[in-house]
Amino acid sequence: MKSIYSDLKDQAWQANMEIPRRGLAIYTFGNVSALDADRAVFAIKPSGVSYDALTAADIVVVDLDAKVVEGTLRPSSDTKTHAALYRSFQASGGGIGGIVHTHSTYATAWAQAGMAIPIYGTTHADHLAEDVPCTAVMTAEAVRGDYEAETGTQIIDCFRTRNPREIPMVLVAGHGPFTWGKTADKAVYHAVVLEELAKMASITRSLDPHAGRLPDYLVRKHYERKHGTGAYYGQ
Numbered sequence: 001m002k003s004i005y006s007d008l009k010d011q012a013w014q015a016n017m018e019i020p021r022r023g024l025a026i027y028t029f030g031n032v033s034a035l036d037a038d039r040a041v042f043a044i045k046p047s048g049v050s051y052d053a054l055t056a057a058d059i060v061v062v063d064l065d066a067k068v069v070e071g072t073l074r075p076s077s078d079t080k081t082h083a084a085l086y087r088s089f090q091a092s093g094g095g096i097g098g099i100v101h102t103h104s105t106y107a108t109a110w111a112q113a114g115m116a117i118p119i120y121g122t123t124h125a126d127h128l129a130e131d132v133p134c135t136a137v138m139t140a141e142a143v144r145g146d147y148e149a150e151t152g153t154q155i156i157d158c159f160r161t162r163n164p165r166e167i168p169m170v171l172v173a174g175h176g177p178f179t180w181g182k183t184a185d186k187a188v189y190h191a192v193v194l195e196e197l198a199k200m201a202s203i204t205r206s207l208d209p210h211a212g213r214l215p216d217y218l219v220r221k222h223y224e225r226k227h228g229t230g231a232y233y234g235q
């Protein structure tokens, strides 16, 4: 009998396969999940399975407490971080249906430096109107606790004053990026965009360590023409 989660697992599998294809991860690094908000479950990559061996049948379905609902493999070790974010995003108005975690090189370099990515240019402003935030460094106490759930808390704390629907990405200090979107595909798109923004920002900074942020009027123009009420831009 066909599982009621077949479509969800397929979405998650296809989105996961984009991760190595886009050069965002090697070996088993990285994971993507896809949410079914009505059923309050999400599908996620299993732990320790390399992308070239991954099939849709391997994808694990878990509830929002990260308990396995369907699947024989162990879900990704980052599953509790995904669960914490879905719970928080649902509580703050929903609209987020996919999450990605990678250790993509440039975004991870900024995370390791513990630095937000400054909004240096219009490529960045086309996607978000402020710096890509970086969380605080996790305390020893949080690491000793439920580490993966605490990683979620670290991100949620960082978004107390930010809107996750306007800023679909974050750097976890000392670790790497998480991105999200309306769908798992959109979350992968944001992971690719973030890596490119991080790369451009790294080069900008190496050319001029004192490079300034894009002026606010240009940030607004670029962000609003794509995301504002009168959005008209597409390329």
Ligand SMILES: [Zn+2]
Pocket: 101, 102, 103, 175, 176
């Ligand atoms: Zn990680």
